[in-house]
Amino acid sequence: MSTFPLPPGSTIGILGGGQLGRMLALAAARLGFDVVILDPEENSPAGRVAARQIVGAYDDRWSLKRLAEVCDVVTYEFENVPAATVAELTAQGVLVAPGAKALAAAQDRVVEKTFLAEIGVPTVAFAAVETADDLAAAVARIGAPSLLKTRREGYDGKGQAWVQRPADAPASFDRIGQRPAILEAPADFVRELSVIAARGRDGEIACYPLSDNHHEGGVLRRTSAPAKVSSATRDQAEAIAARILTALEYVGVIGVELFELAGGKLLVNEFAPRVHNTGHWTQDGCEVDQFEQHIRAVAGWPLGPTAPRAHVEMTNLLGLEVDAWAKLAAEPETRIHLYGKGEARPGRKMGHVNRLRGLKD
Amino acid sequence: MSTFPLPPGSTIGILGGGQLGRMLALAAARLGFDVVILDPEENSPAGRVAARQIVGAYDDRWSLKRLAEVCDVVTYEFENVPAATVAELTAQGVLVAPGAKALAAAQDRVVEKTFLAEIGVPTVAFAAVETADDLAAAVARIGAPSLLKTRREGYDGKGQAWVQRPADAPASFDRIGQRPAILEAPADFVRELSVIAARGRDGEIACYPLSDNHHEGGVLRRTSAPAKVSSATRDQAEAIAARILTALEYVGVIGVELFELAGGKLLVNEFAPRVHNTGHWTQDGCEVDQFEQHIRAVAGWPLGPTAPRAHVEMTNLLGLEVDAWAKLAAEPETRIHLYGKGEARPGRKMGHVNRLRGLKD
Numbered sequence: 001m002s003t004f005p006l007p008p009g010s011t012i013g014i015l016g017g018g019q020l021g022r023m024l025a026l027a028a029a030r031l032g033f034d035v036v037i038l039d040p041e042e043n044s045p046a047g048r049v050a051a052r053q054i055v056g057a058y059d060d061r062w063s064l065k066r067l068a069e070v071c072d073v074v075t076y077e078f079e080n081v082p083a084a085t086v087a088e089l090t091a092q093g094v095l096v097a098p099g100a101k102a103l104a105a106a107q108d109r110v111v112e113k114t115f116l117a118e119i120g121v122p123t124v125a126f127a128a129v130e131t132a133d134d135l136a137a138a139v140a141r142i143g144a145p146s147l148l149k150t151r152r153e154g155y156d157g158k159g160q161a162w163v164q165r166p167a168d169a170p171a172s173f174d175r176i177g178q179r180p181a182i183l184e185a186p187a188d189f190v191r192e193l194s195v196i197a198a199r200g201r202d203g204e205i206a207c208y209p210l211s212d213n214h215h216e217g218g219v220l221r222r223t224s225a226p227a228k229v230s231s232a233t234r235d236q237a238e239a240i241a242a243r244i245l246t247a248l249e250y251v252g253v254i255g256v257e258l259f260e261l262a263g264g265k266l267l268v269n270e271f272a273p274r275v276h277n278t279g280h281w282t283q284d285g286c287e288v289d290q291f292e293q294h295i296r297a298v299a300g301w302p303l304g305p306t307a308p309r310a311h312v313e314m315t316n317l318l319g320l321e322v323d324a325w326a327k328l329a330a331e332p333e334t335r336i337h338l339y340g341k342g343e344a345r346p347g348r349k350m351g352h353v354n355r356l357r358g359l360k361d
Numbered sequence: 362m363s364t365f366p367l368p369p370g371s372t373i374g375i376l377g378g379g380q381l382g383r384m385l386a387l388a389a390a391r392l393g394f395d396v397v398i399l400d401p402e403e404n405s406p407a408g409r410v411a412a413r414q415i416v417g418a419y420d421d422r423w424s425l426k427r428l429a430e431v432c433d434v435v436t437y438e439f440e441n442v443p444a445a446t447v448a449e450l451t452a453q454g455v456l457v458a459p460g461a462k463a464l465a466a467a468q469d470r471v472v473e474k475t476f477l478a479e480i481g482v483p484t485v486a487f488a489a490v491e492t493a494d495d496l497a498a499a500v501a502r503i504g505a506p507s508l509l510k511t512r513r514e515g516y517d518g519k520g521q522a523w524v525q526r527p528a529d530a531p532a533s534f535d536r537i538g539q540r541p542a543i544l545e546a547p548a549d550f551v552r553e554l555s556v557i558a559a560r561g562r563d564g565e566i567a568c569y570p571l572s573d574n575h576h577e578g579g580v581l582r583r584t585s586a587p588a589k590v591s592s593a594t595r596d597q598a599e600a601i602a603a604r605i606l607t608a609l610e611y612v613g614v615i616g617v618e619l620f621e622l623a624g625g626k627l628l629v630n631e632f633a634p635r636v637h638n639t640g641h642w643t644q645d646g647c648e649v650d651q652f653e654q655h656i657r658a659v660a661g662w663p664l665g666p667t668a669p670r671a672h673v674e675m676t677n678l679l680g681l682e683v684d685a686w687a688k689l690a691a692e693p694e695t696r697i698h699l700y701g702k703g704e705a706r707p708g709r710k711m712g713h714v715n716r717l718r719g720l721k722d
Contacts, residue, residue, distance in 0.1 A: 050410070287717065338391070
């Protein structure tokens with residue numbers, strides 16, 4: 001096992017070679033670390049800025065063995081890392097951060113909401129659904145309209161079906177393939193916020209200012225940060241993040257998605273045990289961004305400051321929107337972050353821009 | 362030949378795999394470019410954050426052919442790129458920026474100072490020296506003490522000898538190996554400043570605020586920026602930079618080292634046709650740093666803003682000073698940049714820190 005803090009020159013493994021892995025790799029390089037990417041696709045966006053890429057499946061034992069041999073610690077850019085992968089890496093003697101507990105909670109919506117309820121963090125009402133009978137009972141308890149989601153996978157609105165009236169329940173269950181599911185009461189929210197927070201190996205916690213997020217078609221379109229919120233709202237969000245991080249004995253950056261209700265109360269929608277799209281504004285809005293913060297945490301370094309230095313409006317560049325790069329490059333207030341992806345398929349996240357304003361604007 | 366501006370996904374070649382190449386590669390990645398490094402050493406600092414490294418000598422035709430095949434443009438991190446290398450790459454159909462004219466001037470102190478004199482940029486008095494007789498005549502004209510330097514190579518105080526009295530001249534000439542040289546009058550300066558400037562493919566010029574530089578033993582120790590200077594001094598420096606950039610039909614970032622005399626007049630000490638150690642403060646002091654600016658210029662993108670957002674004190678970490686990383690990581694105002702070099706040999710540049718203060722502090 002490695003000893004922490006890891007000195008510069010140590011090697012950090014990252015599971016996943018997409019844009020989050022790429023931006024983590026760039027941050028690690030600034031601090032003098034080497035990075036090795038594991039990704040099934042050759043020539044991944046992150047692999048092209050890393051010392052090395054191992055091409056293999058996330059559950060391929062031989063690839064994991066090679067990764068463990070060269071890495072002092074391993075982290076990941078996506079929450080669907082198989083539990084067996086973490087077990088295998090740990091058996092090979094390399095720590096994985098964030099740990100198995102965070103992954104288990106983040107991979108299953110019922111486990112996640114049950115965990116949140118247990119630690120006293122508010123969410124919408126929910127019920128586990130395995131069968132059509134479960135669903136009927138859940139609708140009777142929670143009411144309709146309500147939202148049926150598969151327990152596992154499903155993102156950006158996929159694997160979901162509304163139950164508008166109790167009689168619709170069987171059809172909705174069919175629409176998600178009768179898979180194990182969760183039924184959730186709809187949140188009557190006025191805003192979608194998120195808090196990006198970090199916990200170090202020594203238990204230190206740091207939260208960034210809140211993000212105010214706008215989704216379109218289930219995909220993040222825009223984040224404005226620091227969000228205009230009362231100090232009570234900010235305190236509430238930070239207390240929620242701290243409670244989750246502590247209960248999970250978490251190491252790294254987490255993204256916690258929040259619903260703000262009319263009265264100001266916050267509910268947790270879900271959390272992602274990784275750097276988060278709604279934290280991209282920190283690249284140009286804070287001295288230490290979420291990517292360096294995550295690397296600091298997993299390497300056992302002290303966390304960096306999270307105070308804002310500018311107001312940022314982050315906009316995702318989806319699909320062919322990236323073709324506007326020349327126009328964007330000419331905007332003096334606009335910082336451009338592109339992911340090195342080849343084909344600009346519709347809706348694919350190709351990059352983002354951070355537009356800066358002074359904090360007092 | 363490539364057409365400019367280069368779209369994201371294009372490939373930028375960099376000659377040299379040291380820290381400057383590494384920080385250029387990281388900046389290029391943020392903008393969605395791929396980078397290929399050419400360096401004779403395997404596993405170079407820059408190669409470990411690039412899509413690919415070609416291991417070969419800078420004048421190896423086969424390596425240059427491979428580089429030209431995969432790159433849309435080529436740049437470099439050091440000024441001693443052989444002229445034949447640029448000619449070979451150009452013959453292979455790939456543009457090199459900054460161009461041959463800038464390299465030729467920067468590689469030979471007599472050519473450099475003659476060029477500066479021709480375009481009306483002030484320097485110390487100087488004379489070319491080929492023989493002992495030349496030197497005697499030069500000392501008679503310029504006086505003593507004066508400084509004898511080899512025309513080519515020599516950096517950080519190497520390849521230099523003082524001529525304290527006319528009678529010392531032959532011994533000084535021996536000390537620099539009787540190589541072709543330049544004799545320079547000493548500059549009676551009060552401060553060493555520098556200006557980092559850029560010129561785009563369309564001729565646009567942008568200057569960063571001046572850097573105030575402190576050398577020890579001929580090596581840069583510390584830069585403070587923006588330097589406290591009068592607007593007249595700043596105007597003088599910007600006019601000098603613009604004159605050099607325009608005369609060289611330059612594309613990219615240049616570092617111009619200046620002597621500030623007691624009366625406020627600036628002399629050019631020398632210039633480096635590349636990103637510059639005295640510009641590292643821009644990484645945390647400006648929205649677009651010198652590395653992104655250089656990539657923007659060579660890719661034919663519009664230049665970014667150069668206004669300061671913070672006051673920065675940059676300190677080089679030489680040799681074992683890098684072992685203080687844990688202490689430095691705990692300083693909230695300190696941003697750490699490490700180069701991924703293995704052995705911390707005495708005086709070797711291992712990294713730097715940028716310490717931030719508000720602009721009004």
